[in-house]
Amino acid sequence: MSEETYKIRIKYAKMGVLKYIGHLDLMRFFQKAVKRADFDIAYSQGYSPHQLMSFAAPLALGVTSEGEYFDAQFNSLIPSDEFVRKFNEQMVDGVYVKDVILLPEKAKKAMSIVAASDYVITFKSEDDLDFTDDNKTEKRKVSDIADKKKKILEVVPYLLEKETIEVFRKTKKNEKVEDIKKGIYKLEVRKDNIYMFLATGSEYNLKPESVLEALCNEAGVEYNKFDYHIHRIETYYKNEDNNLVSLLETGERII
Amino acid sequence: MSELALSDEILMGIEKPARYIGNEVNMVRKNPNDVDIRFCMCFPDVYEIGMSHLGIQILYDTFNRRDDVYCERVYSPWPDLDRVMRDKNIPLFSLETQSPVKDFDFLGITLQYEMCYTNILQVLDLSGIPIYAKDRTLDDPIVVGGGPCSYNPEPIADFFDVFYIGEGETRYDDVFECYKAMKDDGSSRVDILHAISKIPGMYVPSMYEVSYNEDGTLASFEPIHEDVPRTVTKEVVMDFNDVHYPEKPLVPFIQVTQDRVTLEIMRGCIRGCRFCQAGMIYRPTRQKDVNLIKDYAVKMIRSTGHEEISLSSLSSSDYECLKEFTYFLIEEMGNQHVNISLPSLRIDAFSLDVMKKVQDIKKSSLTFAPEAGTQRLRDVINKGLTEEVILNGAMQAFHGGWNKVKFYFMLGLPTETMEDAEGIPALCERVAEAYYDIPKDQRNGKISITASSSFFVPKPFTPFQWAAMLDPDTYIERAHHVKDTFRQQLNAKSLKYTYHESYVSVLEGVFARGDRKLSKVIYDAYKSGCIFDAWTDFFDNDKWMAAFEKNGIDKEFYTTRERNEDELFPWDFIDIGVTKRFLLSEWKQAKKGVVTPNCREKCSGCGAAKFGGGVCFERGK
Secondary structure: OOOOOEEEEEEEEEEEEHHHOOOOHHHHHHHHHHOOOOOOOOEOOOOOOOOOOEEEOOOOOOOOEEEEEEEEEOOOOOOHHHHHHHHOOOOOOOOOEEEEEOOOOOOOOHHHHEEEEEEEEEEOHHOOOOOOOOOOEEEEEEOHHHHHHHHHHHHHHHOOOOOOOOOEEEEOEEEEEEEEEEHEEEEEEEEOEEEEEEEEOOOOOOOOOHHHHHHHHHOOOOOOOOEEEEEEEEEEEEEEOOOOOEHHHHOOEEE | OOOOOOOOOHHHOOOHHHHOOOOEOOOOOHHHHHHEEEEEEEEEEOOHOOOHHHHHHHHHHHHOOOOOOOEEEEEEEHHHHHHHHHHHOOEOOOOOOEEEEHHEEEEEEEEEOOHHHHHHHHHHHHHOOOOHHOOOOOOOOOOOOOHHHOOOOOHHHOOOOOOOEOOOOOOOHHHHHHHHHHHHOOHHHHHHHHHHHOOEEOOHHEEEEEEEEEOOOOOOOOOOOOOOOEEEEEOOOOOOOOOOOOOOOEEEEOOOOOEEEEEEEOOOOOOOOOOOHHHHOOOEEOOOOHHHHHHHHHHHHHHHHEEEEEOOOOHHHHOOOOHHHHHHHHOOOOOOHOEEEHHHOOHHHHHHHHHHOOOOOOOOOOOEEOOOOOOOHHHHHHOOOOOHHHHHHHHHHHHHHOOOOEEEEEEEEOOOHHHHHHHHHHHHHHEEEEEEEOOOOHHHOOOOOEEEEEEEEEEEOHHHHOOOOOOOOHHHHHHHHHHHHOOOOOOOOEEEEEEEEOOHHHHHHHHHHHOOOHHHHHHHHHHHOOOOOOOOOOHHHHHHHHHHHHHHOOOOHOOOOOOOOOOOOOOOEEEEEEHHHHHHHHHHHHHOOOOOOOOOOOOOOOHHHHHOHHHHHOOEE
């Protein structure tokens, strides 16, 4: 490995059936894709060298996203467009690379600077639901969801007006009531869906599921995680001016 | 998003949903409406095991090269999903198109070990295909079995329409052509099967009738039609350099058992160990051209992105260009940060040099498989490894820095005595002593020796097919005695000994040399809830015992009974090239403790030369 390496940041989308692939498996998928593409990636030193690659905020199983990131170190560079093209030759249905940027030499890892993400939450339609078990008590009707949706969308504009927003949160040790208001930067109805902008990362991490739970509590409906589909739009960091901006703005495209 | 067979709620509620969604790198996509034949390939175990199997990758690639065939895959749903599918009546589906297995023309099931038999019934049952072949109609796929266990298919004969005997690469084209011609011409299912039974290598159980003697042994095994062959000769690839090999194998998302490129360098084994079925059924030994496999190695790493490559053969040390190939790999793969794994290597100067280059000595261990504890018994089983060879190899390795050794043994081998059993700890002790003879400053701390023994199961098409399997109580007693003897060794602290439980081996023993009477037992065991018997967590011996009892089947008839030399075996209708006469003479030599040279030292006339190639003709005879 040469002393000097280039730090690049890759933005990718994880859609469709890829939502059933866990974070670690997706990392392995990208490691193999990098090898297949024959990229000039840098390896660590030592007895079993590994690719110098690190992923930003991990995505929970079942969630899709078009704003995922990982960083990698390369020995040499090619233009961003070519990076994107070569990556996408190695992808499968559901996952694709959206952009590649070159980071400044001193740039911190994506993982350590992630500060927020935004999500769109859609209510599932009849097609997505499992109605095959007619004789089971878990049977749910489409009208149930439509009713829930109406009630939840009604409370969305008012939730942030509350002084505290309390939900049960599971930690490793126990469950406790927590005020999650400080983690919600934006919460609104957009085209019949819920849009939320939430704190993510090491400082404070709020999952969209917790907000959905709070909304259900407020609307007086039962929370069922299978009623919704969660989709992450973008991942953000806090720039020098204390503004939350896309992780893609941490560097320059390679021309 | 492509349509999945399972809903989001189901997939999010089970372990590892990635097992059931397909979409892997190098998965083949075709429109099922554009092909004449839909073939569903099944490994009847969980995805991670099935995806590690080379044979399926070869056939998947070979079949999909045909424009008129679309080969897809299915694996056993794990018990968590199995329950959901039964509850909700969800039919089993293929990974590629997520469509019902029942809609396919063929369901091919690979038979790698006996303990997967109830999983075959699970796959049929969940697919909605009648479990017994006789109950199937034209609407059901033709169920084909293949792989090592099809060399005695009789215990599961009632569940299959066809068994493909031998190597899969050669004869499927004929089967497909035959099926294509008949599928829409008004032929009945029986007509189609009858036609298939005339294709070389195909065994259609319903075309044969068996009768038994009063003592339960086989009296006759006859075709029911004159034009159905009396014997089925195994299929074998004779041009080993001109046969399809998957240059773009499937790459799973989740970590599977063999998460690497597997490169087959040789098929068959020259050694002739008398307990080993693979050593007989894959004769004659055939090697791949070294330049061909160099090319494959590079292409397969490129097409998969795998970080490890492993060589596949029964005895890599006997591959004649191993040195050249290994050093090529070290050079080529090292640059690409690809690890090399070399199983089944004899320990010598070359292999130690290679291991030093490709492994971390601190983490790796030396592996020996003497199989038996004394030279006398090793001669009986025709295992060439001598104590001198083991000690020499070990000493070289110790001087090179190694300090971990693994030994594999079997207990319950024919003619085995207490003295042979005690030979196991004695051999391990001598290796430990040899280690401590090395001056302290030249060795690497303490030695650690791990020995394990499995319960020997006599297999069809081996010289031991006549032998009695030890009864399980005596086996356990013997294992206990070995364990006690280990504790009495001088270096007992450096020695560790484990042995396998006996229950599963007993069942393997029953099915390995079983007959058609056993299908009822397998059916009842399955119906009482047995699946995933190869998994300790799910294996339920009591249920199996109840199934034997219910059907009045005596296990000992199949296991502990020594067979007469003239007994007709249920698998005798298969011709593997190696003759029964040769196996019998080997059985006699075994009992006398006389070894037989390997195929390269001297041809012993086993019969495999009739295939006209491989090691039998290496020296231009």
